[in-house]
Amino acid sequence: MPYNLVTTREERHPMETIAFQTEFRPVLPVVFGAKDYREFRETIAAVDHFLTATGLEHRMLVAHLKLAAESCPKNHRPKSYKTLRQALRYSILLALTGLSHRALSQRVADSALFQWFTHTAEIDGVRPSSKSSIERFEKLFPAEIIAKLINDCNLAVADPANAQTLLHSDKTLKFDEIFADTTCIKSNIHYPTDWVLLRDATRTLIKAIQLIRSQGLKHRMGDPKKFMRNMNKLCIEMTHVRKKKGASKMRKAIFRRMKRLTKIIENHAGNYYSLLESRWPQTDWSENQARVILDRLQNILDQLPRAIEQAHERLIGERRVANKDKIFSLYEPDVRILVRGKAGSDVEFGNGFYLAEQADGLIVDWKFLQEQPPSDNKLVTDSLMRLTATYGSMKSYSGDRGFDSQESRDALAEIDIDNGICPRSVVLFKERLEDPYFRQLQTRRGSTEARISIFKNAYLGTPLRSKGFANRKTRIEWCILAHNLWKLARISVQNLEAKKQAA
Numbered sequence: 001m002p003y004n005l006v007t008t009r010e011e012r013h014p015m016e017t018i019a020f021q022t023e024f025r026p027v028l029p030v031v032f033g034a035k036d037y038r039e040f041r042e043t044i045a046a047v048d049h050f051l052t053a054t055g056l057e058h059r060m061l062v063a064h065l066k067l068a069a070e071s072c073p074k075n076h077r078p079k080s081y082k083t084l085r086q087a088l089r090y091s092i093l094l095a096l097t098g099l100s101h102r103a104l105s106q107r108v109a110d111s112a113l114f115q116w117f118t119h120t121a122e123i124d125g126v127r128p129s130s131k132s133s134i135e136r137f138e139k140l141f142p143a144e145i146i147a148k149l150i151n152d153c154n155l156a157v158a159d160p161a162n163a164q165t166l167l168h169s170d171k172t173l174k175f176d177e178i179f180a181d182t183t184c185i186k187s188n189i190h191y192p193t194d195w196v197l198l199r200d201a202t203r204t205l206i207k208a209i210q211l212i213r214s215q216g217l218k219h220r221m222g223d224p225k226k227f228m229r230n231m232n233k234l235c236i237e238m239t240h241v242r243k244k245k246g247a248s249k250m251r252k253a254i255f256r257r258m259k260r261l262t263k264i265i266e267n268h269a270g271n272y273y274s275l276l277e278s279r280w281p282q283t284d285w286s287e288n289q290a291r292v293i294l295d296r297l298q299n300i301l302d303q304l305p306r307a308i309e310q311a312h313e314r315l316i317g318e319r320r321v322a323n324k325d326k327i328f329s330l331y332e333p334d335v336r337i338l339v340r341g342k343a344g345s346d347v348e349f350g351n352g353f354y355l356a357e358q359a360d361g362l363i364v365d366w367k368f369l370q371e372q373p374p375s376d377n378k379l380v381t382d383s384l385m386r387l388t389a390t391y392g393s394m395k396s397y398s399g400d401r402g403f404d405s406q407e408s409r410d411a412l413a414e415i416d417i418d419n420g421i422c423p424r425s426v427v428l429f430k431e432r433l434e435d436p437y438f439r440q441l442q443t444r445r446g447s448t449e450a451r452i453s454i455f456k457n458a459y460l461g462t463p464l465r466s467k468g469f470a471n472r473k474t475r476i477e478w479c480i481l482a483h484n485l486w487k488l489a490r491i492s493v494q495n496l497e498a499k500k501q502a503a
Contacts, residue, residue, distance in 0.1 A: 115128070154358075180365075195255055197311065336350070365386055
């Protein structure tokens with residue numbers, strides 16, 4: 001097969017030419033009936049066409065290769081253009097389907113459509129990626145490159161030159177009406193009861209100790225499983241005394257036993273940490289593998305005294321602990337408590353998320369908040385700056401009462417944008433309802449709640465299973481890209497079907 005030379009616009013860059021071998025993409029089989037599958041396949045094909053026809057996929061991959069050549073050591077650079085392309089498409093497919101890494105690996109191996117989209121079908125067979133490779137693919141691109149691709153995709157459909165090619169329509173999509181809202185992206189943790197944190201710590205420490213002992217490194221201690229059984233028994237006792245007479249006194253007694261047991265386990269874990277750190281060459285592990293176990297132990301040992309103190313303050317001292325001083329999870333340090341006040345979710349544990357969409361439902365601005373989220377009105381000014389820098393001038397900006405403040409009103413007035421934010425004042429709200437355009441914006445704003453629900457449930461999953469704030473942020477941006485590509489693909493397919501019916 002011949003080599004295809006792809007040249008970028010930057011003539012003097014050392015990576016201006018990228019050589020890669022083109023593959024034969026098999027023709028997708030004809031499927032009779034199964035209308036749902038045909039619609040799904042047409043949409044996947046439209047996503048593929050969008051990525052290739054606009055050149056956005058190629059420009060993103062070239063940009064990443066240039067960045068890697070300039071900043072990464074040689075042994076950490078991506079292997080090839082082909083690997084990056086598969087990484088991009090696997091990550092999009094992962095967000096579109098909502099499958100786990102393992103399930104997607106199995107589906108690609110079995111699905112002609114997924115093989116075609118990910119370019120894994122070759123002339124001599126199919127070479128799907130493993131679940132571990134798919135997980136690495138998702139973390140391969142920096143968040144800035146993914147965000148740029150999202151904005152570039154949106155800007156591509158705002159260009160009249162691309163309307164017929166991409167949307168099969170004479171009309172472009174507009175980005176002059178913006179609708180914003182906030183939500184909580186829940187973390188994948190259990191309800192953070194104080195004494196349960198001691199059980200979590202025990203479980204992690206004991207499992208790490210068992211791994212070390214399996215390598216022949218042993219220190220004087222009893223059966224590790226017995227410690228775990230004893231902690232589980234104390235947790236069961238703590239649960240059962242909740243509604244008994246004198247429950248408070250009994251819970252304090254049980255917690256004191258839990259604390260003594262935890263201290264013993266902590267001492268054993270410290271001994272095994274020192275043992276592994278000094279004698280890891282005697283094990284079958286590499287230095288990196290041993291470091292994983294050591295880091296796992298260190299993470300718990302660093303937080304355990306504070307977790308014990310937190311539980312002691314609340315159970316023994318019966319004193320409140322400020323939210324900013326609490327540990328909600330031993331494994332997710334960036335989890336915050338959000339008091340939502342909604343039915344079924346008065347309190348949520350996760351991170352705040354700001355989302356803004358345009359009239360057709362494309363997500364145009366977002367922010368995943370690592371710290372405790374501020375009030376909604378504090379997010380307006382920064383969002384307006386990002387939106388105007390990316391999409392130019394706007395016509396209106398709409399949100400619920402939480403976005404209303406004098407600062408928000410001044411920011412909108414300063415750049416001459418219609419204020420579609422619902423006022424907090426009932427009197428002012430009644431006055432604003434006399435304006436037909438304001439009523440129109442408020443009617444449309446209700447759909448943003450549905451957009452957030454679709455995005456969280458159909459793309460992110462409930463809860464979001466990625467671990468660590470940085471990985472959750474990357475996952476969210478992949479889901480935004482997949483959501484927008486799917487939305488554009490559906491618009492394109494619907495316009496094409498309308499044309500066929502009209503003809």
